[in-house]
Amino acid sequence: xxxxxxxxxxxxxxxxxxxxxxxxxxxxxxxxxxxxxxxxxxxxxxxxxxxxxxxxxxxxxxxxxxxxxxxxxxxxxxxxxxxxxxxxxxxxxxxxxxxxxxxxxxxxxxxxxxxxxxxxxxxxxxxxxxxxxxxxxxxxxxxxxxxxxxxxxxxxxxxxxxxxxxxxxxxxxxxxxxxxxxxxxxxxxxxxxxxxxxxxxxxxxxxxxxxxxxxxxxxxxxxxxxxxxxxxxxxxxxxxxxxxxxxxxxxxxxxxxxxxxxxxxxxxxxxxxxxxxxxxxxxxxxxxxxxxxxxxxxxxxxxxxxxxxxxxxxxxxxxxxxxxxxxxxxxxxxxxxxxxxxxxxxxxxxxxxxxxxxxxxxxxxxxxxxxxxxxxxxxxxxxxxxxxxxxxxxxxxxxxxxxxxxxxxxxxxxxxxxxxxxxxxxxxxxxxxxxxxxxxxxxxxxxxxxxxxxxxxxxxxxxxxxxxxxxxxxxxxxxxxxxxxxxxxxxxxxxxxxxxxxxxxxxxxxxxxxxxxxxxxxxxxxxxxxxxxxxxxxxxxxxxxxxxxxxxxxxxxxxxxxxxxxxxxxxxxxxxxxxxxxxxxxxxxxxxxxxxxxxxxxxxxxxxxxxxxxxxxxxxxxxxxxxxxxxxxxxxxxxxx
Numbered sequence: 001x002x003x004x005x006x007x008x009x010x011x012x013x014x015x016x017x018x019x020x021x022x023x024x025x026x027x028x029x030x031x032x033x034x035x036x037x038x039x040x041x042x043x044x045x046x047x048x049x050x051x052x053x054x055x056x057x058x059x060x061x062x063x064x065x066x067x068x069x070x071x072x073x074x075x076x077x078x079x080x081x082x083x084x085x086x087x088x089x090x091x092x093x094x095x096x097x098x099x100x101x102x103x104x105x106x107x108x109x110x111x112x113x114x115x116x117x118x119x120x121x122x123x124x125x126x127x128x129x130x131x132x133x134x135x136x137x138x139x140x141x142x143x144x145x146x147x148x149x150x151x152x153x154x155x156x157x158x159x160x161x162x163x164x165x166x167x168x169x170x171x172x173x174x175x176x177x178x179x180x181x182x183x184x185x186x187x188x189x190x191x192x193x194x195x196x197x198x199x200x201x202x203x204x205x206x207x208x209x210x211x212x213x214x215x216x217x218x219x220x221x222x223x224x225x226x227x228x229x230x231x232x233x234x235x236x237x238x239x240x241x242x243x244x245x246x247x248x249x250x251x252x253x254x255x256x257x258x259x260x261x262x263x264x265x266x267x268x269x270x271x272x273x274x275x276x277x278x279x280x281x282x283x284x285x286x287x288x289x290x291x292x293x294x295x296x297x298x299x300x301x302x303x304x305x306x307x308x309x310x311x312x313x314x315x316x317x318x319x320x321x322x323x324x325x326x327x328x329x330x331x332x333x334x335x336x337x338x339x340x341x342x343x344x345x346x347x348x349x350x351x352x353x354x355x356x357x358x359x360x361x362x363x364x365x366x367x368x369x370x371x372x373x374x375x376x377x378x379x380x381x382x383x384x385x386x387x388x389x390x391x392x393x394x395x396x397x398x399x400x401x402x403x404x405x406x407x408x409x410x411x412x413x414x415x416x417x418x419x420x421x422x423x424x425x426x427x428x429x430x431x432x433x434x435x436x437x438x439x440x441x442x443x444x445x446x447x448x449x450x451x452x453x454x455x456x457x458x459x460x461x462x463x464x465x466x467x468x469x470x471x472x473x474x475x476x477x478x479x480x481x482x483x484x485x486x487x488x489x490x491x492x493x494x495x496x497x498x499x500x501x502x503x504x505x506x507x508x509x510x511x512x513x514x515x516x517x518x519x520x521x522x523x524x525x526x527x528x529x530x531x532x533x534x535x536x537x538x539x540x541x542x543x544x545x546x547x548x549x550x551x552x553x554x555x556x557x558x559x560x561x562x563x564x565x566x567x568x569x570x571x572x573x574x575x576x577x578x579x580x581x582x583x584x585x586x587x588x589x590x591x592x593x594x595x596x597x598x599x600x601x602x603x604x605x606x607x608x609x610x611x612x613x614x615x616x617x618x619x620x621x622x623x624x625x626x627x628x629x630x631x632x633x634x635x636x637x638x639x640x641x
Contacts, residue, residue, distance in 0.1 A: 022100070030124060038186065042186075044122065058077035064212055064220075065211045072172070075170055082157060097122050129174040133173045143158065192221065198279060200229055201276055244377050246264075262328070263327065266325045269324055275331070287349055287356070294353075298361070307379075309376075391466035392466035415450045417449045423497050425449065427499055429453055430450060435502070435579035442585060444592075448592065458515075465486060474519065498599075499520075499527065505539075509578075533601070539553055541575055542574050
């Protein structure tokens with residue numbers, strides 16, 4: 001304590017000038033500096049062009065990944081104003097790119113509706129880039145402004161040429177700073193997913209994505225949907241079987257708020273409901289989504305009773321009943337949205353709830369009256385869901401873990417750990433009784449629980465909750481977790497903060513892992529989103545030389561390790577047959593010991609993309625799955641044939 005620095009006065013208070021704060025704490029502005037943050041920079045610039053489209057001045061945006069992994073975004077909007085800004089005394093272009101909270105979205109004059117609300121997008125991209133070049137086409141002149149080394153102006157706004165009087169727009173090129181980001185390599189597929197989404201959400205807007213790193217990609221992909229979110233629903237249902245052909249599209253405007261819904265029911269048992277505000281995915285919902293859900297339940301109940309589908313004595317349909325098999329996009333364009341949370345994940349404007357209810361109610365009620373055949377199919381589906389819900393309620397009682405003592409009645413399956421703190425406890429879902437036996441012997445009994453699984457669990461993508469709950473393995477998993485399921489789900493009751501899927505490194509093991517991930521994604525999604533689900537990585541090869549035993553995960557690791565040995569070294573190499581072939585000591589050392597094991601965390605960055613993959617691979621439709629297999633078959637490794 002003697003070394004404590006007693007000096008503390010005004011000189012110790014650090015004031016970060018300009019964009020220094022962004023470079024010092026980039027996570028505060030873009031969330032993370034990993035690959036996700038890298039791609040976020042692109043959308044900060046694209047959002048500015050989208051705002052021009054929302055204002056009615058832009059219909060064409062081009063995104064280019066350049067050969068050096070820099071990004072270029074071009075639009076045909078009005079072009080950033082080029083005059084001197086009255087407050088800063090420098091050009092408006094330079095102001096927008098060097099001053100935090102400078103933008104056209106605050107006063108309400110420049111943009112009626114905007115996705116970027118804080119005026120930090122352009123300046124943050126500049127701060128976190130090695131260099132940025134902004135080119136503006138306006139009033140027959142071409143203007144250029146350059147920045148480098150974390151946002152410092154190296155070329156003030158300069159006229160560099162002339163163009164046609166009619167040509168307008170802004171082109172921004174930037175190179176992310178490799179000193180800031182973990183990687184500077186852009187992933188085309190990641191950019192493609194969001195580009196397509198933006199095209200769906202802004203009907204009539206043409207977005208082009210081109211990868212100049214690929215010599216064959218000379219024109220790029222064009223995303224242009226005149227049908228807007230109706231085409232989005234059609235796209236999301238492409239791997240499913242709709243129960244009615246017509247996509248229901250409802251739209252209305254009140255007090256400057258534009259509200260739009262597209263929906264279609266399919267034969268599946270899970271819902272795919274996604275909401276957006278000013279093109280931002282409100283993954284936690286909000287008042288716009290609440291208004292629609294409330295109206296949906298009420299309108300279907302009213303129609304069912306009015307047309308004698310539901311008798312007077314029958315219970316009303318619930319919100320869960322009416323959303324089974326529903327694919328829906330809710331889009332709200334709001335001049336002054338109030339988001340809850342740092343990530344803009346939830347809309348908080350209370351007035352939107354009533355607006356959404358009114359617009360949806362009027363349109364959906366009219367649809368049901370004008371289309372009695374489709375209405376009958378929808379109501380009958382919701383009533384079948386209601387009957388399944390009642391059956392599931394009875395089965396759910398069997399999965400309740402009222403206390404830790406309940407686990408002794410699991411038929412000898414779960415071998416629980418002694419510690420009761422979820423933060424340090426982990427559960428291994430182990431393929432087979434044999435591996436389960438070794439895992440039990442080799443575990444740390446204080447913090448590691450073992451649940452052996454016999455065979456392959458039910459594919460829940462093809463089953464309602466009531467059928468899933470009749471599956472003994474699934475019931476055991478639900479009980480072990482302790483969270484409950486469906487409307488009763490409570491993440492705070494989760495018994496283990498590491499759920500580890502431990503299967504063989506073969507085809508059957510992969511299949512079991514996918515079945516479990518499907519179960520988690522459909523019934524326990526918050527567990528996945530919280531980062532509590534992992535896949536164990538058992539070794540594929542064992543290399544012995546002298547007294548040394550080396551386990552490796554794949555052929556590449558094997559070859560690298562062998563190359564590192566003395567050429568005269570005699571070694572024995574064997575392929576691991578499976579978890580059940582290992583003794584307790586081997587299994588612990590290779591797959592369970594926290595000091596030596598390798599775990600792969602299961603994450604979901606894009607819910608819509610994940611939903612599409614699970615529907616494609618695990619759903620009823622065969623053709624999409626065949627296409628996926630044919631496309632990716634060449635990448636398969638370690639196939640047991």
